[in-house]
Amino acid sequence: MIDPFNESIGIIAAILTTSAFIPQVYKIYKEKKAQGVSLTMYLIMLVGVLLWLVYGVLIGSIAIILANSVTAVLQLLVIIFKLKN
Amino acid sequence: MIDPFNESIGIIAAILTTSAFIPQVYKIYKEKKAQGVSLTMYLIMLVGVLLWLVYGVLIGSIAIILANSVTAVLQLLVIIFKLKN
Known part of the structure; x- marks a missing residue:
């Protein structure tokens, strides 16, 4: 379990880097x-x-899981757009 | 301290996502x-x-520190290019 204070910093980081994408x-x-x-x-x-x-799940980091599940979906969308054009 | 096996998965992830940038x-x-x-x-x-x-340092994740220090330098370079043009 990651300390909630640390986790909240990770979650803010996740929101910033993911939303910029x-x-x-x-x-x-x-x-x-x-x-x-x-x-x-x-x-x-x-x-x-x-x-x-996978890493996020293994170390129990909500921030990493959050950021990378959203990014994975966005990446998949881009790949679909690329394949369709 | 993060388990070395878990950390190695994170480091491979870091190399892939950072080098793609x-x-x-x-x-x-x-x-x-x-x-x-x-x-x-x-x-x-x-x-x-x-x-x-900051999050990487707080939770002691070498993978996060590695990925984000390299990315921070790359982002700074892009910002400098943008400002110069």
Whole structure:
């Protein structure tokens, strides 16, 4: 169990870094293209994010689980957009 | 102290998600512009990454410290490129 004070710092960090990613995903969706960033790169990131998720579960970090489950969904959306275009 | 097995999963995750960010930074450097992503967004992300760093230190996670110190430097580079152009 992680100390609640520490966990709250992690959760604020998670909200900031994850929400900063949302406009990018929206832009890719709106423009129907993910400029400059390759599919391979997104797949590597997705594997990384899923491993972070495993790590978060193993060490019992709510912040890591929260950040990376949301990011995994966003990454999956980007990959779907890429594959459809 | 986090279990070494768990920590190694976190470190692999850190390497994957951080290295996937490097080509993007290189592209911004080469093209001297960070298309579509606003300075505000990068500043929010930088604050988030620095909070992750604090969180990593507090819970003693080498993976989080590693990932977010490298990412903080990359984010700073992007912000400098943005400000110079």
